[in-house]
Amino acid sequence: MIELHPDDGPPCTYMEDLLQREAEGSLHGLSRWYALAHAARCAHCKTFLDRLRETLDRLHALRNTPESTDALDRLRNGAWRSALSGENDPQSERI
Amino acid sequence: MAKFGMVTVPMTKPSFSAIVDRELATLYRVARRLARRAEDAEDLVGTTLLLAAKAWERFDGAYPRSWLIRIMRNEYYHQYGKQKAAPMMVTEGFAEPSEEGFWQAIDWKLVGSEITAAIDALPDDFRMALVLCDVEEMSYQEVADALDVPIGTVRSRLFRARRLLRASLVNLGMNEQEEANHD
Numbered sequence: 024m025i026e027l028h029p030d031d032g033p034p035c036t037y038m039e040d041l042l043q044r045e046a047e048g049s050l051h052g053l054s055r056w057y058a059l060a061h062a063a064r065c066a067h068c069k070t071f072l073d074r075l076r077e078t079l080d081r082l083h084a085l086r087n088t089p090e091s092t093d094a095l096d097r098l099r100n101g102a103w104r105s106a107l108s109g110e111n112d113p114q115s116e117r118i
Numbered sequence: 119m120a121k122f123g124m125v126t127v128p129m130t131k132p133s134f135s136a137i138v139d140r141e142l143a144t145l146y147r148v149a150r151r152l153a154r155r156a157e158d159a160e161d162l163v164g165t166t167l168l169l170a171a172k173a174w175e176r177f178d179g180a181y182p183r184s185w186l187i188r189i190m191r192n193e194y195y196h197q198y199g200k201q202k203a204a205p206m207m208v209t210e211g212f213a214e215p216s217e218e219g220f221w222q223a224i225d226w227k228l229v230g231s232e233i234t235a236a237i238d239a240l241p242d243d244f245r246m247a248l249v250l251c252d253v254e255e256m257s258y259q260e261v262a263d264a265l266d267v268p269i270g271t272v273r274s275r276l277f278r279a280r281r282l283l284r285a286s287l288v289n290l291g292m293n294e295q296e297e298a299n300h301d
Contacts, residue, residue, distance in 0.1 A: 043277050047252070078284065081233060082252040088234075090146055094160045098142060103167035107134055107174065 034071035035061070042068060046075040131179035134171055141183050144254055148187060151249045152194050154238050162197070166190040183256065184263035191246065191265065236286040244279035251276050 034042055041058040044050040050058055062069040145166065149159035166189050170177075177185060237245060237253075243265075250261045251272070262269045 040277070043280065049258075074284075075280065078280070078287075079252055082248070083255060085234065085237075085253045086147070086255070088147075090143060090150070091156065094156065095142055095146060098146065098160065098163050098167065099138065101164045101167055103134075103138070103164075103171040106168050106171040 034068045035065060038062075038065075038068050039071070042072050043075065046072055046079055131177075132182075134174045137182045137186070138167060141186055144183060145186055145190065148246075148249055148254065149190060151234075151237060151245060151253075152191070152242075162190060162194055165193050165197075169193060181260055181263050184260045187250065187264035188266060233287070236283055239286060240279055240282055244275050244282060247272055247275035248279035248283065252280070 038058065038061055041050060041054060042062065045055060045058045045062075058072075062072050142163075145163050146159060149162045149166075150156065153159045153162050166186060170186055170189050173189075237248060240248065246265060247261065250256045250264060251258070256264070258269045258272050261272045265272065267275075
């Protein structure tokens with residue numbers, strides 16, 4: 024469970040884009056410094072950033088959710104194998 | 119041939135089987151989030167691989183994951199008769215929580231299945247952006263190729279999807295809290 028900050032609230036509107044990019048790790052240089060410096064003195068933005076990072080960690084963890092090995096085995100040996108050497112047909116035009 | 123600085127590196131296209139081995143789990147995970155039901159996801163991936171195998175000789179080998187997901191997404195729209203991706207402003211069912219208690223209402227003990235259900239409830243375009251960027255951790259460029267939209271569109275859908283997901287999780291946490299209070 025996360026410790027809640029007493030000043031929890033929405034982030035500054037003009038900062039949300041930078042905070043989202045910081046949370047996902049795509050912010051660099053001066054922009055990153057600016058976002059972190061702002062979050063350091065703005066409780067709402069700091070909390071927003073912390074929660075977003077935590078949400079992203081949880082989303083990344085979903086990748087490790089085990090999927091049906093039966094389904095993957097069936098797909099691994101599916102009809103596509105016989106199509107590899109076949110001729111194109113009109114159905115492939117959907118691509 | 120691909121050029122990296124002054125060095126020219128020959129590009130070899132891997133075999134389709136190698137691509138399937140490498141991308142199958144990702145493809146199936148994305149299909150589960152796209153089609154929602156396991157049997158539909160399996161059908162969708164099966165058809166995708168069939169279409170991709172038939173088109174393999176025409177594929178240039180760049181971004182195979184994006185290419186496969188693009189085929190899968192097109193097939194999904196074809197199978198389910200969905201309209202292609204006009205930017206959506208769907209907010210029904212995703213009421214933003216009050217600003218007070220912005221994040222704190224989220225119950226961080228939500229199990230993965232509940233988070234997954236919240237993702238599944240997102241509108242198609244936002245769901246795909248979130249799953250590809252934040253679950254599969256594909257780059258914006260790869261996702262833009264997969265969804266056939268500009269990078270800026272990927273980013274705006276992703277940010278919007280995160281807001282919707284957060285709102286959904288907040289509502290879920292609030293509902294569970296209310297149920298617990300009633301018990």
